[in-house]
Amino acid sequence: xxxxxxxxxxxxxxxxxxxxxxxxxxxxxxxxxxxxxxxxxxxxxxxxxxxxxxxxxxxxxxxxxxxxxxxxxxxxxxxxxxxxxxxxxxxxxxxxxxxxxxxxxxxxxxxxxxxxxxxxxxxxxxxxxxxxxxxxxxxxxxxxxxxxxxxxxxxxxxxxxxxxxxxxxxxxxxxxxxxxxxxxxxxxxxxxxxxxxxxxxxxxxxxxxxxxxxxxxxxxxxxxxxxxxxxxxxxxxxxxxxxxxxxxxxxxxxxxxxxxxxxxxxxxxxxxxxxxxxxxxxxxxxxxxxxxxxxxxxxxxxxxxxxxxxxxxxxxxxxxxxxxxxxxxxxxxxxxxxxxxxxxxxxxxxxxxxxxxxxxxxxxxxxxxxxxxxxxxxxxxxxxxxxxxxxxxxxxxxxxxxxxxxxxxxxxxxxxxxxxxxxxxxxxxxxxxxxxxxxxxxxxxxxxxxxxxxxxxxxxxxxxxxxxxxxxxxxxxxxxxxxxxxxxxxxxxxxxxxxxxxxxxxxxxxxxxxxxxxxxxxxxxxxxxxxxxxxxxxxxxxxxxxxxxxxxxxxxxxxxxxxxxxxxxxxxxxxxxxxxxxxxxxxxxxxxxxxxxxxxxxxxxxxxxxxxxxxxxxxxxxxxxxxxxxxxxxxxxxxxxxxxxxxxxxxxxxxxxxxxxxxxxxxxxxxxxxxxxxx
Amino acid sequence: xxxxxxxxxxxxxxxxxxxxxxxxxxxxxxxxxxxxxxxxxxxxxxxxxxxxxxxxxxxxxxxxxxxxxxxxxxxxxxxxxxxxxxxxxxxxxxxxxxxxxxxxxxxxxxxxxxxxxxxxxxxxxxxxxxxxxxxxxxxxxxxxx
Ligand code: SF4
Ligand code: SF4
Ligand code: SF4
Numbered sequence: 001x002x003x004x005x006x007x008x009x010x011x012x013x014x015x016x017x018x019x020x021x022x023x024x025x026x027x028x029x030x031x032x033x034x035x036x037x038x039x040x041x042x043x044x045x046x047x048x049x050x051x052x053x054x055x056x057x058x059x060x061x062x063x064x065x066x067x068x069x070x071x072x073x074x075x076x077x078x079x080x081x082x083x084x085x086x087x088x089x090x091x092x093x094x095x096x097x098x099x100x101x102x103x104x105x106x107x108x109x110x111x112x113x114x115x116x117x118x119x120x121x122x123x124x125x126x127x128x129x130x131x132x133x134x135x136x137x138x139x140x141x142x143x144x145x146x147x148x149x150x151x152x153x154x155x156x157x158x159x160x161x162x163x164x165x166x167x168x169x170x171x172x173x174x175x176x177x178x179x180x181x182x183x184x185x186x187x188x189x190x191x192x193x194x195x196x197x198x199x200x201x202x203x204x205x206x207x208x209x210x211x212x213x214x215x216x217x218x219x220x221x222x223x224x225x226x227x228x229x230x231x232x233x234x235x236x237x238x239x240x241x242x243x244x245x246x247x248x249x250x251x252x253x254x255x256x257x258x259x260x261x262x263x264x265x266x267x268x269x270x271x272x273x274x275x276x277x278x279x280x281x282x283x284x285x286x287x288x289x290x291x292x293x294x295x296x297x298x299x300x301x302x303x304x305x306x307x308x309x310x311x312x313x314x315x316x317x318x319x320x321x322x323x324x325x326x327x328x329x330x331x332x333x334x335x336x337x338x339x340x341x342x343x344x345x346x347x348x349x350x351x352x353x354x355x356x357x358x359x360x361x362x363x364x365x366x367x368x369x370x371x372x373x374x375x376x377x378x379x380x381x382x383x384x385x386x387x388x389x390x391x392x393x394x395x396x397x398x399x400x401x402x403x404x405x406x407x408x409x410x411x412x413x414x415x416x417x418x419x420x421x422x423x424x425x426x427x428x429x430x431x432x433x434x435x436x437x438x439x440x441x442x443x444x445x446x447x448x449x450x451x452x453x454x455x456x457x458x459x460x461x462x463x464x465x466x467x468x469x470x471x472x473x474x475x476x477x478x479x480x481x482x483x484x485x486x487x488x489x490x491x492x493x494x495x496x497x498x499x500x501x502x503x504x505x506x507x508x509x510x511x512x513x514x515x516x517x518x519x520x521x522x523x524x525x526x527x528x529x530x531x532x533x534x535x536x537x538x539x540x541x542x543x544x545x546x547x548x549x550x551x552x553x554x555x556x557x558x559x560x561x562x563x564x565x566x567x568x569x570x571x572x573x574x575x576x577x578x579x580x581x582x583x584x585x586x587x588x589x590x591x592x593x594x595x596x597x598x599x600x601x602x603x604x605x606x607x608x609x610x611x612x613x614x615x616x617x618x619x620x621x622x623x624x625x626x627x628x629x630x631x632x633x634x635x636x637x638x639x640x641x642x643x644x645x646x647x648x649x650x651x652x653x654x655x656x657x658x659x660x661x662x663x664x665x666x667x668x669x670x671x672x673x674x675x676x677x678x679x
Numbered sequence: 680x681x682x683x684x685x686x687x688x689x690x691x692x693x694x695x696x697x698x699x700x701x702x703x704x705x706x707x708x709x710x711x712x713x714x715x716x717x718x719x720x721x722x723x724x725x726x727x728x729x730x731x732x733x734x735x736x737x738x739x740x741x742x743x744x745x746x747x748x749x750x751x752x753x754x755x756x757x758x759x760x761x762x763x764x765x766x767x768x769x770x771x772x773x774x775x776x777x778x779x780x781x782x783x784x785x786x787x788x789x790x791x792x793x794x795x796x797x798x799x800x801x802x803x804x805x806x807x808x809x810x811x812x813x814x815x816x817x818x819x820x821x822x823x824x
Contacts, residue, residue: 030701030702031701033792033793035792040795042792042793043694043792043793043794043795043797044694044698044793044795045692045694045793045795046692046693046694046696046697046698048694048793049694049697049698049701049793050697050701173690173691173692173796174690174692177690177692177694177795177796178795180688180690180795180796181688181795181796181797184687184688184796184797185797188809188812190816200716200717202690202691202692202719203690205690205717205718206690576690576691576692576693577693590697590700590701591697594693594696594697634716635715635716636716636717
């Protein structure tokens with residue numbers, strides 16, 4: 001029997017590693033690496049290696065289901081689509097289109113996300129969003145404002161060209177493991193690595209300078225670094241004069257922000273802040289990589305802005321080895337945002353409140369009555385569901401019941417809806433609350449393009465058939481749209497991409513034919529003969545007079561602080577063996593077998609005071625609820641801070657809903673908590 | 680062929696474990712160990728020149744074959760002597776013995792190909808070059824780093 005090798009893109013993180021699925025007798029039997037792949041050179045982390053385990057998994061959804069008493073009844077697709085059309089249609093007719101909300105998925109392809117947002121908007125609702133809201137909404141808002149584009153500025157392998165790598169709020173060694181090979185390559189050539197994180201992680205093992213700050217004090221740290229850079233005259237005056245605006249106000253705003261003051265707030269010694277400032281500013285090419293440790297704060301947008309300020313005042317942007325690098329969490333979170341599955345943006349980051357946008361899409365889609373204002377964000381939708389302002393929801397490939405903060409109230413909000421459709425590959429906690437559950441195809445069971453964190457658009461091919469009667473999201477969305485009277489005539493992903501080529505300027509030259517090449521194309525790619533743009537901002541910025549904007553950012557403390565009742569700060573994050581809400585990795589035997597339980601990391605000195613030993617079961621409580629976890633004592637944890645991974649249902653019971661006022665991202669990284677040993 | 684670990688690079692992601700298990704029918708021959716909170720190291724067969732496992736095996740199931748310490752499933756009785764004999768604890772016996780076979784039949788050991796951090800390699804010169812440049816830098820800085 002011959003084996004066929006089908007090229008696909010890893011369904012987990014935003015690094016976008018490619019690999020071949022080996023197919024024999026219509027089953028995925030193995031993985032072959034792709035040594036020429038630009039991001040990982042063939043390497044895959046544990047999740048990539050385990051990815052096939054979810055394809056033929058016994059718990060896959062194989063048939064449309066409707067709620068029947070306490071259980072579920074199977075139904076045909078005809079019946080299912082009829083039910084969905086009736087449920088959504090009735091809500092629109094009776095309550096109005098703005099009582100219906102859609103959640104697209106940063107796990108789905110670009111084509112699918114494009115269609116989901118188009119469906120929502122053609123139905124007249126502005127409420128479309130995706131879980132980027134929970135990871136990089138501040139990057140979208142902050143970087144669009146300061147740099148005029150919201151992507152990573154440089155490619156991942158370009159990190160090897162850097163001579164100072166500043167990693168803040170990212171545990172990339174666990175969460176985007178392949179990036180560490182490029183960090184090490186730079187280190188081999190003499191690069192200095194700075195890591196800022198409240199906890200020691202495998203990422204900080206790579207560090208020359210480790211800044212162990214208190215959660216929520218990033219702006220203070222970054223302002224302190226900027227202050228020192230300016231004080232020592234290490235900024236790039238020429239760059240500032242030619243390429244930026246706002247420097248004077250910025251300089252004024254941090255005049256008082258000495259490293260000593262920053263040290264007081266962050267808990268990082270002033271000397272370390274000074275060392276970091278010198279290394280970053282004086283190296284010939286410095287890059288900043290950041291992730292959710294920067295964004296998941298009530299000051300998320302300000303944190304992002306503070307990061308880009310550093311790059312701008314030192315001119316560490318627009319050249320090889322430099323840049324501002326938001327590392328996106330999911331395989332297609334960049335693409336879902338590019339495709340306009342966001343409350344405030346139509347495809348291509350055209351603002352929803354700009355009349356020009358509405359004019360353009362009304363013409364392109366031949367739709368006279370598009371919603372003309374920003375909609376509710378992913379987290380606001382849940383609040384609106386609870387208050388009755390949203391009556392029906394259609395959720396594709398997301399699990400807010402596990403991934404949103406304060407998850408106990410999320411579940412009751414979902415249950416309060418008149419009608420909920422969930423489309424997924426497994427019966428998630430969110431799907432449990434649905435009226436109709438639609439079985440979807442996983443990544444290797446369909447085709448389409450995904451955009452990784454470096455803006456690299458790659459085509460992923462279909463390797464095997466979906467299980468049972470599961471269907472690709474694209475087909476399901478088209479069926480639903482047609483039954484709601486819309487003209488969704490897309491025979492395949494390529495035909496949707498052709499429309500994207502016409503409506504999203506950044507993707508104009510990214511055609512199906514050109515994506516046949518391994519490694520894909522990096523947007524912006526404005527025409528069919530354009531090679532793509534791996535490095536952004538090399539000749540100015542797409543903002544007024546081509547200048548980037550240095551924005552003063554005052555330091556504000558996190559929403560919650562330590563108190564006598566809740567004396568610890570809980571911060572959350574990810575571990576190497578799991579991914580996000582865990583619906584896939586917790587079902588993957590080789591991953592869950594290695595990391596089976598929820599744990600909480602605590603400093604041994606703190607633990608001793610509480611009589612907690614390594615491995616003890618503890619209750620972690622916040623104002624929102626209690627979760628059980630096994631204590632893990634580690635010197636790597638800052639005193640007064642505890643850490644829990646959010647791949648297990650317990651963690652987000654605890655987290656706060658307090659959100660960034662602008663980007664609406666919840667502050668997953670700081671919740672005041674109490675911890676006690678269970679008897 | 681032998682392969683080498685650059686412990687400085689290992690990030691403890693356990694991809695080598697998962698990949699090895701994947702291509703060996705669910706039984707992996709690598710184990711990643713953590714050194715406190717500050718380092719991790721994958722442990723696997725060193726394919727010793729003087730292999731004590733092979734010496735201990737009375738049935739000829741473990742034997743040297745060029746650079747490799749090879750294993751013949753047919754001859755293994757599952758007695759477990761090799762597990763006791765190996766000074767590194769990297770032969771395991773459950774019913775029969777199993778250990779690293781250097782991914783016989785593949786162009787490169789799977790763990791080497793998959794290691795995201797580029798910590799494993801079959802190229803001794805590469806490892807030596809990295810170690811020497813680290814040593815040179817440390818000497819220049821007058822420290823031990
Ligand atoms: S690094 Fe990310 S993309 Fe690469 S294999 Fe791991 S999860 Fe997949
Ligand atoms: S795959 Fe590489 S980095 Fe990961 S644990 Fe194994 S040796 Fe270490
Ligand atoms: S199994 Fe142990 S004794 Fe035998 S070759 Fe490998 S490391 Fe050496």
